[in-house]
Amino acid sequence: MSDPLHDAWRRCRQAIDDVAGPGRRVVLVAASKAQPLARVRALAAAGQRDFGENYVQEALARIAGCADLDLVWHFIGPLQSNKAREVARHFDWLHSLDRASLLDPLDRHRPAASGPLQVLVQVNIDGEAGKAGCAPQDVAALADAVAARPHLRLRGLMAIPRPDPDPARRRAAFAAMAALFAELRTRHPEADTLSMGMSEDWPLAVAEGATLVRIGSALFGPRPAKAAAAPD
Numbered sequence: 049m050s051d052p053l054h055d056a057w058r059r060c061r062q063a064i065d066d067v068a069g070p071g072r073r074v075v076l077v078a079a080s081k082a083q084p085l086a087r088v089r090a091l092a093a094a095g096q097r098d099f100g101e102n103y104v105q106e107a108l109a110r111i112a113g114c115a116d117l118d119l120v121w122h123f124i125g126p127l128q129s130n131k132a133r134e135v136a137r138h139f140d141w142l143h144s145l146d147r148a149s150l151l152d153p154l155d156r157h158r159p160a161a162s163g164p165l166q167v168l169v170q171v172n173i174d175g176e177a178g179k180a181g182c183a184p185q186d187v188a189a190l191a192d193a194v195a196a197r198p199h200l201r202l203r204g205l206m207a208i209p210r211p212d213p214d215p216a217r218r219r220a221a222f223a224a225m226a227a228l229f230a231e232l233r234t235r236h237p238e239a240d241t242l243s244m245g246m247s248e249d250w251p252l253a254v255a256e257g258a259t260l261v262r263i264g265s266a267l268f269g270p271r272p273a274k275a276a277a278a279p280d
């Protein structure tokens with residue numbers, strides 16, 4: 049029997065591999081915010097391992113509900129300081145480090161037994177007012193500060209470019225991220241991850257060098273309204 053979620057996952061994984069081309073494996077993170085636990089478990093059963101979450105409390109219920117599975121959890125939403133401890137304790141990756149004040153709580157609360165938290169610096173690549181992410185000119189200092197922490201490991205950069213209707217402008221934002229990533233790698237060769245691209249724009253992101261894409265609605269279908277989602 050064919051399961052629509054498994055089919056969507058297989059199609060998505062194949063499409064990413066096709067755009068990436070031979071010999072290049074782009075990591076697929078399933079953005080599971082607002083999805084019922086059963087959907088996450090069903091996708092894991094299909095073979096998906098990496099899941100991305102935006103809201104800490106909501107995520108903790110799903111992480112606990114999947115404790116018997118060997119999954120990798122990515123925190124991809126904006127991080128409030130008072131949630132840094134829970135992210136350090138329960139997640140494998142943080143994509144949204146955008147200020148130095150998070151470093152102390154993250155480093156202090158990371159359990160030694162979990163190994164270092166894998167960290168991406170989020171960049172506000174379009175310079176949009178009020179948007180998460182550090183300015184491009186602040187990436188180097190923030191990356192150095194991450195790399196200096198014993199319980200954090202610098203892995204690269206993340207961005208959510210403005211959903212510009214003009215594909216050329218979107219592509220330019222991804223290309224600007226790729227250039228920042230190349231520059232970062234001259235200082236930190238261990239940085240191997242460029243997280244960019246979502247359901248609407250991942251092919252452009254992969255074409256410009258994304259090593260990881262975060263995809264929600266193209267996998268799960270339209271997100272359930274928050275009130276209709278499983279209680280967290």
Ligand SMILES: *Cc1c(COP(=O)(O)O)cnc(C)c1O
Nearest residue numbers: 079102124246247262263264265
């Ligand atoms: C929700 C979300 C995604 C996935 O969005 P879709 O458009 O549903 O693919 C990716 N990244 C972040 C940070 C998100 O919040």
